[in-house]
Amino acid sequence: MAGSTLETMSPADAPSLADSQYCTFWVGDLFFGVSVAAVQEVLRYQELTAVPTGPEAVHGLINLRGQIVTALDLRCRLGLPPREDGVLPMNVIVRSRGEVVSLLVDDIGDVITVDTRTGGLTLEAAPANVPSVVRDVVTGVLALPDAILLVLDADRAADVPAAPDTTGGTA
Amino acid sequence: MDDDAEIIAEFLVESHENLDQLDRDLVELEKAPGSRELLSSIFRTIHTIKGTSGFLAFNRLEALTHVGENLLSRLRDGEMEMTPQVAQVLLTMVDTVRALLEAVEASGSDAAGDADVDGVVAALKAVLEGPAETQVVPDVEAPADARVEVDVPEQTTVEAPVSESELDALEARLVAEVTADPVSDCVTVPAVDAAADAPNEDDTTRRAVDASVRVDVDLLDALVQLVGELVLTRNQVLQRTESQDDNELVRAVQRLDLVASELQEGIMKTRMQPIGQVWSKMPRIVRDLAVQLGRDVDLQMEGHDTELDRSLLEALKGPLTHLVRNALDHGIERPEDRAAAGKPVQGRLLLRAFHESGQVVVEISDDGAGIDPDHIASVAVKRGVITREQADRMEPRELVNLIFRPGFSTAAEVTNVSGRGVGMDVVRTNIERIGGTVDMQSQVGLGTTCRVRIPLTLAIIPALVVGEQGETYAIPQANLVELVRLEGEDLARGVENLAGAPVLRLRGHLLPLVSLAEVLGRERPTGDAMTVVVVQNDGQRFGLCVEEVHDTQEIVVKPIGRQLKMLPTYAGATIMGDGRVALILDVPGIAHAQNVAQVTESDVDSRAVAAEDSTALLVLEVSNGRRAALPLREVSRLEEFDVNRIERSGNAEAVQYRDGILPLVRLTSAIGLVETVRDDEQVSVVVHESDDHRVGIVIDRVLDVVEAAVVRSEVGRRAGVLGSAVIQDRVTDLVDLDAVVALTGVGA
Numbered sequence: 001m002a003g004s005t006l007e008t009m010s011p012a013d014a015p016s017l018a019d020s021q022y023c024t025f026w027v028g029d030l031f032f033g034v035s036v037a038a039v040q041e042v043l044r045y046q047e048l049t050a051v052p053t054g055p056e057a058v059h060g061l062i063n064l065r066g067q068i069v070t071a072l073d074l075r076c077r078l079g080l081p082p083r084e085d086g087v088l089p090m091n092v093i094v095r096s097r098g099e100v101v102s103l104l105v106d107d108i109g110d111v112i113t114v115d116t117r118t119g120g121l122t123l124e125a126a127p128a129n130v131p132s133v134v135r136d137v138v139t140g141v142l143a144l145p146d147a148i149l150l151v152l153d154a155d156r157a158a159d160v161p162a163a164p165d166t167t168g169g170t171a
Numbered sequence: 172m173d174d175d176a177e178i179i180a181e182f183l184v185e186s187h188e189n190l191d192q193l194d195r196d197l198v199e200l201e202k203a204p205g206s207r208e209l210l211s212s213i214f215r216t217i218h219t220i221k222g223t224s225g226f227l228a229f230n231r232l233e234a235l236t237h238v239g240e241n242l243l244s245r246l247r248d249g250e251m252e253m254t255p256q257v258a259q260v261l262l263t264m265v266d267t268v269r270a271l272l273e274a275v276e277a278s279g280s281d282a283a284g285d286a287d288v289d290g291v292v293a294a295l296k297a298v299l300e301g302p303a304e305t306q307v308v309p310d311v312e313a314p315a316d317a318r319v320e321v322d323v324p325e326q327t328t329v330e331a332p333v334s335e336s337e338l339d340a341l342e343a344r345l346v347a348e349v350t351a352d353p354v355s356d357c358v359t360v361p362a363v364d365a366a367a368d369a370p371n372e373d374d375t376t377r378r379a380v381d382a383s384v385r386v387d388v389d390l391l392d393a394l395v396q397l398v399g400e401l402v403l404t405r406n407q408v409l410q411r412t413e414s415q416d417d418n419e420l421v422r423a424v425q426r427l428d429l430v431a432s433e434l435q436e437g438i439m440k441t442r443m444q445p446i447g448q449v450w451s452k453m454p455r456i457v458r459d460l461a462v463q464l465g466r467d468v469d470l471q472m473e474g475h476d477t478e479l480d481r482s483l484l485e486a487l488k489g490p491l492t493h494l495v496r497n498a499l500d501h502g503i504e505r506p507e508d509r510a511a512a513g514k515p516v517q518g519r520l521l522l523r524a525f526h527e528s529g530q531v532v533v534e535i536s537d538d539g540a541g542i543d544p545d546h547i548a549s550v551a552v553k554r555g556v557i558t559r560e561q562a563d564r565m566e567p568r569e570l571v572n573l574i575f576r577p578g579f580s581t582a583a584e585v586t587n588v589s590g591r592g593v594g595m596d597v598v599r600t601n602i603e604r605i606g607g608t609v610d611m612q613s614q615v616g617l618g619t620t621c622r623v624r625i626p627l628t629l630a631i632i633p634a635l636v637v638g639e640q641g642e643t644y645a646i647p648q649a650n651l652v653e654l655v656r657l658e659g660e661d662l663a664r665g666v667e668n669l670a671g672a673p674v675l676r677l678r679g680h681l682l683p684l685v686s687l688a689e690v691l692g693r694e695r696p697t698g699d700a701m702t703v704v705v706v707q708n709d710g711q712r713f714g715l716c717v718e719e720v721h722d723t724q725e726i727v728v729k730p731i732g733r734q735l736k737m738l739p740t741y742a743g744a745t746i747m748g749d750g751r752v753a754l755i756l757d758v759p760g761i762a763h764a765q766n767v768a769q770v771t772e773s774d775v776d777s778r779a780v781a782a783e784d785s786t787a788l789l790v791l792e793v794s795n796g797r798r799a800a801l802p803l804r805e806v807s808r809l810e811e812f813d814v815n816r817i818e819r820s821g822n823a824e825a826v827q828y829r830d831g832i833l834p835l836v837r838l839t840s841a842i843g844l845v846e847t848v849r850d851d852e853q854v855s856v857v858v859h860e861s862d863d864h865r866v867g868i869v870i871d872r873v874l875d876v877v878e879a880a881v882v883r884s885e886v887g888r889r890a891g892v893l894g895s896a897v898i899q900d901r902v903t904d905l906v907d908l909d910a911v912v913a914l915t916g917v918g919a
Contacts, residue, residue: 052692061752072734
């Protein structure tokens with residue numbers, strides 16, 4: 001499911017089960033999903049303009065067709081070690097609190113549909129041994145057949161706490 | 172049903188405009204009771220509202236305006252006189268009409284709402300049937316009026332004999348047309364609006380219809396947005412075609428450039444509104460307040476045409492109104508108090524608006540009682556806003572501005588007009604929210620001036636593009652003063668690096684320097700050349716040292732995300748011609764963060780407080796945290812010498828310096844203190860040079876350069892010390908330089 005997809009998905013394309021359709025991506029070993037309704041589009045790496053003295057997680061600003069979008073690095077936000085040199089992140093463009101924000105992730109996955117009615121899958125709370133900084137941005141987990149999907153809360157993920165994120169909780 | 176809704180919507184918009192005009196006209200009429208023109212205008216407005224109300228079956232509205240119309244008809248025909256009671260009841264009618272319109276807006280009918288229509292109608296009738304009148308049967312006249320309606324406009328112009336009041340009106344119009352702007356007599360102010368626009372009633376209707384169009388605000392905003400995108404794209408195209416050989420293409424792009432610029436200018440204008448909109452509400456507000464508080468006030472307004480962005484104007488309405496209320500409630504005294512103080516019984520309230528260096532400045536001045544800093548101080552201390560020690564150290568101007576702190580109110584009783592202690596801090600918050608500042612100046616007994624400054628943050632602004640270590644930043648031209656480039660000798664001479672406080676001597680003034688690299692969290696670069704962008708913020712200047720200056724461009728200001736809003740350095744971001752994002756520097760934000768807001772330009776504003784004497788001082792540390800200060804003008808330069816360069820001659824110390832010998836004196840002992848034992852390898856020396864001698868004063872370290880009004884106290888006066896003063900909240904010895912220098916045996 002390694003994604004090199006450069007699709008621009010619009011919620012208008014999604015069928016009516018928008019709530020259980022997730023746009024998925026990887027940050028380190030973590031497999032995340034964001035409700036398709038919150039995602040505007042997905043892009044390859046875009047040139048970043050750095051913001052000196054800004055929060056560590058804000059890696060910069062990108063030009064999205066004339067709109068200036070803040071790019072938040074999720075590795076940083078979640079206290080994970082930085083990407084290797086030369087590895088470029090992807091942009092997951094989400095709508096959060098009336099603004100457009102880009103979440104920088106390692107790899108894009110497919111859009112998956114989770115049937116929560118018949119499949120017996122329910123959203124569970126994140127296990128207690130998951131680091132708090134990760135639990136804070138996750139609304140719950142879905143135990144898929146071949147992976148655990150962490151359902152991301154885009155709003156909380158795009159909020160940058162006042163203090164630096166370098167303490168990674170229990171991990 | 173939609174058609175009805177549309178008609179009603181139009182009716183509401185028009186009526187609101189008309190009611191505002193009515194307010195103004197009635198207030199004016201009170202002052203110039205004989206004005207036929209005003210009466211006719213007022214009559215016509217009420218008549219229109221009555222007519223449309225009837226058509227739309229708003230019965231209460233119709234009934235109310237009907238009686239009002241009757242009263243006005245009597246006034247117009249000279250059968251009644253305009254008195255304060257008549258004015259009051261008419262103004263109440265206007266308010267009630269407003270309330271009914273609100274009910275219509277909310278529910279589509281005037282039946283709802285708690286407007287006391289019957290009460291007002293009764294009041295109107297009472298005035299109609301009032302004492303001085305003969306027979307008055309308003310209802311019987313109604314049908315007659317109805318038939319006469321059509322003829323009303325012609326009637327007023329056909330009256331042949333020129334009456335006294337007509338002459339007055341004509342004279343007022345002529346005077347108004349001659350004295351255009353600035354208007355200094357309040358009587359003519361509204362007349363200018365009316366007369367300049369409408370020398371003739373018929374012309375009014377023609378002009379209004381031709382000269383302006385009503386446009387939906389959302390459509391305008393969409394247009395502004397589109398033009399912003401166009402400017403961005405134009406910039407990109409311009410950049411790409413700079414190196415093109417295709418002449419046709421280049422020419423076409425140049426045309427595109429011109430057209431886009433003009434389009435942008437035009438569209439920005441649609442967002443601009445004159446502050447006259449806010450001014451126009453003031454006569455009524457001031458009149459009502461003056462009546463309520465028992466004051467006699469002469470209101471003057473200037474700068475009606477000063478324009479600012481629609482959203483800023485909207486945000487300013489509340490604060491300005493509150494400031495006016497404040498001036499009337501706390502500023503202007505009761506007539507008897509004014510008389511007792513030897514002032515004219517009528518107080519003056521002046522509202523001024525004007526543009527100044529990229530800002531809109533609004534001033535609200537009164538010649539009232541002024542604000543007593545000591546009174547403010549004691550109230551502030553009592554309420555725990557500040558401590559007694561802080562209060563003692565604050566200058567009068569700072570004390571006066573304490574009224575903007577939350578929870579502050581000095582009103583002996585909280586009137587229902589102001590004084591709840593929530594007003595002024597809300598005013599300041601609301602003004603700061605749109606990026607403005609507010610400041611009070613006052614003189615006890617003479618008056619107060621409140622000054623509001625709003626930066627003109629339009630979406631498209633000219634900016635200077637600078638480069639720092641490969642990155643690009645934009646500085647709004649509104650903050651720009653000049654560019655200075657220093658190299659080699661000039662650099663060495665012009666810039667003083669006072670142990671961490673770099674200062675540039677520029678034409679006799681001291682300019683604090685801030686390195687952009689440091690603002691961005693990096694090391695300050697060294698080099699033999701320096702480019703300084705002199706910027707200003709609210710009258711305070713400083714120099715921003717940058718690596719490169721590129722060019723001036725027009726940029727579209729885009730907001731930055733919530734994650735970055737708290738950073739003081741950036742005001743927004745923009746997209747450059749090459750498609751890359753550049754951050755826009757926030758000059759006021761940088762000024763505060765870098766503490767260059769301390770060195771203030773002397774205030775030459777003559778309206779209120781006189782300029783205070785202040786001197787530039789070099790503040791030093793001597794011995795265990797004690798402080799001393801020297802006038803900066805006596806300091807030629809600061810040097811650091813290796814300890815082992817100090818040589819002794821008898822009891823004196825000296826160093827070899829610039830092909831000569833520099834005698835040294837240790838400041839600490841010179842002012843009678845005990846030297847701290849220091850084992851530094853370097854000593855800091857302040858070099859003082861005058862025509863015939865040169866002396867080095869050994870100090871522990873430089874603390875700061877401060878510009879302050881020094882109030883000398885005799886405390887601590889001794890050999891080598893003139894006295895002491897409180898500088899930067901610390902007691903500081905004021906060095907007697909002559910005495911210290913004399914210790915070296917040099918000079919007179």
